[in-house]
Amino acid sequence: MAExxxxxxxxxxxxxxxxxxxxxxxxxxxxxxxxGYAEEDFRDKPIIGVLNTWSELNSCHGHFRERAQxxxxxxxxxxxxxxxxPSLSVDESFTKPTSMLYRNMLAMETEEMIRSHxxxxxxxxxxxDKTTPxxxxxxxxxxxxxxxxxxxxxxxxxxxxxxxxxxxxxxxYWDERRAGNITDEEWLGIQGGIARSVGTCMTMGTASTMTAxxxxxxxxxxxxxxxxxxxxxxxxxxxxxGRRIVDMVWEDLTPDRIVTEAAVRNAAIVAxxxxxxxxxxxxxxxxxxxxxxxxxxxxxxxxxxxxxxxxNVRPSGKDYLMEDFFYAGGLRALMKQLEERLxxxxxxxxxxxxxxxxxxxxxxxxxxxRPLSNPVYHEGSLALLRGNLCxxxxxxxxxxxxxxxxxxxxxxxxxxxxxxxxxxxxxxxLDVTPDHVLVLRNAGPQGGPGMPEWGMLPIPKALIKQGHxxxxxxxxxxxxxxxxxxxxxxxxxxxxxxxALALLNTGDIVRLDLxxxxxxxxxxxxxxxxxxxxxxPPEPRYGRGYxxxxxxxxTQADKGCDFDYLERGxxxxxxxxxxx
Numbered sequence: 001m002a003e004x005x006x007x008x009x010x011x012x013x014x015x016x017x018x019x020x021x022x023x024x025x026x027x028x029x030x031x032x033x034x035x036g037y038a039e040e041d042f043r044d045k046p047i048i049g050v051l052n053t054w055s056e057l058n059s060c061h062g063h064f065r066e067r068a069q070x071x072x073x074x075x076x077x078x079x080x081x082x083x084x085x086p087s088l089s090v091d092e093s094f095t096k097p098t099s100m101l102y103r104n105m106l107a108m109e110t111e112e113m114i115r116s117h118x119x120x121x122x123x124x125x126x127x128x129d130k131t132t133p134x135x136x137x138x139x140x141x142x143x144x145x146x147x148x149x150x151x152x153x154x155x156x157x158x159x160x161x162x163x164x165x166x167x168x169x170x171x172x173y174w175d176e177r178r179a180g181n182i183t184d185e186e187w188l189g190i191q192g193g194i195a196r197s198v199g200t201c202m203t204m205g206t207a208s209t210m211t212a213x214x215x216x217x218x219x220x221x222x223x224x225x226x227x228x229x230x231x232x233x234x235x236x237x238x239x240x241x242g243r244r245i246v247d248m249v250w251e252d253l254t255p256d257r258i259v260t261e262a263a264v265r266n267a268a269i270v271a272x273x274x275x276x277x278x279x280x281x282x283x284x285x286x287x288x289x290x291x292x293x294x295x296x297x298x299x300x301x302x303x304x305x306x307x308x309x310x311x312n313v314r315p316s317g318k319d320y321l322m323e324d325f326f327y328a329g330g331l332r333a334l335m336k337q338l339e340e341r342l343x344x345x346x347x348x349x350x351x352x353x354x355x356x357x358x359x360x361x362x363x364x365x366x367x368x369x370r371p372l373s374n375p376v377y378h379e380g381s382l383a384l385l386r387g388n389l390c391x392x393x394x395x396x397x398x399x400x401x402x403x404x405x406x407x408x409x410x411x412x413x414x415x416x417x418x419x420x421x422x423x424x425x426x427x428x429x430l431d432v433t434p435d436h437v438l439v440l441r442n443a444g445p446q447g448g449p450g451m452p453e454w455g456m457l458p459i460p461k462a463l464i465k466q467g468h469x470x471x472x473x474x475x476x477x478x479x480x481x482x483x484x485x486x487x488x489x490x491x492x493x494x495x496x497x498x499x500a501l502a503l504l505n506t507g508d509i510v511r512l513d514l515x516x517x518x519x520x521x522x523x524x525x526x527x528x529x530x531x532x533x534x535x536x537p538p539e540p541r542y543g544r545g546y547x548x549x550x551x552x553x554x555t556q557a558d559k560g561c562d563f564d565y566l567e568r569g570x571x572x573x574x575x576x577x578x579x580x
Contacts, residue, residue, distance in 0.1 A: 007252050009044035013144065016579055017118035018043060024579055028118070046080040046249035048242070049119040051110060053131050055089030060128035060151055060207065062198035063229055067238045071123050071149065074242020080121075080249070082242065085113055090130040092206075092453075092480075100478065101450030101550060103130040103137075103283075104563050107290075110138025111566075116577055119144060121249040123241050127151025127200045127229075129481070132210035133283035136219065140255050140290040141566070145248040147349045148219045149241045150211035152229035153322035154199030160186070164194045166201040167482020168315040171456065179464045199229025202322040204313040206277040206481030213284055215331050216270035218258045218348030222357035226330030228323055248349060259291040262343040266354065268300055269341055272307035272380025273334060275316030277481025278395050278489050281382065282451075286560030292568045297393040297558050301384035301517065308375035309399050310337055312368050315484040316399040317376050320368045328368035329361060336361035337372060385488065387520040388528070389474070389500050389510065392492035393558045394519055396512075397484070402470040405486035406514040410435035410472065412521070414506045416442055418454050425460040432460045434468050437510045441501045442538065443477035444494025445554045445561050449541040455479035455489040472512060474519070476501055476557070488512065488519060490557040496538060497556075503531040 010019060017028045032042055050071050054064035068084050075082035088106045090099045114122055122142075124135040127150050139146040157164030173190050176182045182190075200207030211225035221241060227234045264284070271280050281300060288295035311334060313320050320328075335342065336358050344355030363369045370376055377399040385394045398406065413436045415421035421440050424430055438457045445451045454477040459468060473487045476494040493499030500521075504510070509522040542548040553563040564570065 007250050012046060012249070013120045014047040014118040016576070042081040046120040046246050047118055048075045048080045048082045048245050048249070049114065049117065049122040050082055050084040050125065051087045051113065051122055051135065052084055052125045053087045053089045053128070053135070054125070055091060057094045058089045058091035058128060059093065059195070059198060060091060060200045061089060061125070064125055064151070067125065067149070067235070070235050070238035071125070071242040074239035075246055077239070078243040078246035080242075080246035085117070087113070087135070090134060091128050098448060098450040098452035099130045100452065100561070101448075101547070103134045104550070104554070104566070105546065106131065106134030107137040107566065110135050111141045114139065114142035114144055115574065121145035121245045123245050124148045125151070127207055127211060129206040129210065129279065132207075132214055133287055136214060136287055137290045137562070140259060140287070141568070143254055143256065145245060145253050146219070146255055147221070147241050147245045147248065148214045149238055150214065150220060150225045151207070152199050152227050152231070152234050153202040153208055154195060155197040155228060155230055156202055156321045156323045157194040157196055159189050159193035163321065164190065165203045165314045165321050165482070166195055167205055167480050168203050168484060169194060171483060175459060175464055175469060178461055197230045201482050203315055203482045204275050204277070204311060204317070204322065205315075206279040208322050209271060209274065209276040209280050209481055210283055212274055212276075212331055213267045213271050213280065216267040216335065217263045218346055218354060219255070220349065222348065222350055223330050223332040226322070226326045228326055244349065247351070251351060253349070253351065256291070258347050258349060259287075259293070260346065261293045263346045264288045264291065264293045264295055265303075266342045266346060268295070268303050269307050269338060270331070270335060272304050272382065273309060273338055274311040275309045275313060275376065275381045275399060278382060278397050279478055279481050281395050281490060282478070282557055282561050285558075286562045289560055289562060289567050297384040300382065304380035304382045304384070307341070307380035308372055309377040309379070309381055310334065310370040310372065310375050312370060312376050315482060316381055316397065324365070324368050328365035329363045332358060332361040333363045334369050337363065337369065383514060383517060385517050385519040387518045389504065389519045389521050390491045391500060392556060394488050394491045396486075396488045396514065398514060400484040401486035405470065405472050405512065407512065408472050408486075409509060409511045410437045412437050412439050412504055412506055412508045412510050414439040414441065414504055418443065421457060425458050428462050428465070430460050430462050432462060434463060434471055436471065438471065438473045439501070439504060440475040440477060441495035441504075443475055444491070444496055445556060446541065446551050447494055447496030447538075448477065449547060449551065451476075451478050451557065451561060453478050453480045455487050456483040456485055457487070472510075474501075474510065492556045492558045494556065498532075498535060498537065502535055503528055
């Protein structure tokens, strides 16, 4: 249980705005009355900010208007006063050039919104890929009691008697359409059946990965990440978040007591066991660094080597989706299987330890949530590579690619932009073989800009028609968590800033040695030195605005792509705002 550390009404953070009997507090109270509230509605009560990332263009959060009301009901039941604040809705589908460009903007907005308003605690409403890390990163820095409310996965897709998984099946059927095996009518049927309700992707993509990470860190109510968005249990969970955050304020249960080094390690282990998205790497590193925990690629690779993948959920698993995962017992059941590997003494937002939260957790289908003795894959979801092509690291998802590419050598086919690559791979006369290594560069944090999800390079049409569905691909971009295949991603440093990928030429031999975690171009050092001396930096992507600021302060993928000036340790902590 959380240690006894009680606040009183006069020590609430909001009391600085409302409690003194002076002109400034008169003004604040007067404006609250202007909004229709009586003093007894808000005076001497914890004021809870409900940070809502709802948007009419964000289908993942389409239910958040209603869920915000559920949260506010819970806050009122517990004796608090809830205020809803709209937050940047960073959706995957419509935000271009990439939602990753705006994750740090959401983190900044969250931090500053909390700091500048009379909030004693916050409920963070997110779920779509970048909203989880963005909200959590900002709230960790702000430091007030917080609880994360995950949007939950959508219902499983259906078409013509087949179960469809968002993202994963889109890629699969698109290849079949390119091969001429899908009719227009079938394609429209798949389009309408693959996403049938509000909620995040129902595969173990980035959204479910990141909400599971938040859950395993202790930032959600136990198991909240598994509840489908359309399930009535999701409404009950939302109200419970509202009730619990009020108690957290009185207990002064701040996030620094929850997100410890042990909690971060727990989250990384759970991520590996779920078959997590490759995007988890940049996000969990960024979140950890905001909490003052130094998490490295080497740490993640070590956990990946020793943690079996036990969630049989697409895309790393073969047969099931997140709805099945929930019915099988959800994340609590998966963590129960891993209990001996976790630090169960870690505190959670529930006020209880992780061990207490796992009591009574049961696996109801051991094909969906496997025992450690019968994993889907003997190692975890991710492997981290080093070599002369990625001196600061790269990431691959071994369980989601053809094993024949785990050790592979072939000539590079290099593209400097996505349009160039797209034009080439659609050319049925392209000179390419299944042994070639497709390479897309200038797609990293600065080059993309924003490190877009371009890393699952399409298989060339010539090879698709020959029946090939996988080949080795390399990029400094990311890929969707719903994607699969032999894709090496997050190559660091990125080519746009002169990383080794910028020196690779078409025809150079590239070697991947996954067992030894190596990725190299077989080019001698003298030749590489000559190429490095001849390399010319490209023109900056932005000349003004947010993109200009992003390009000058974003760190590389191995450091989490946060802004350098927002990481803990950059400067002294920001004090509470002056109120005059």
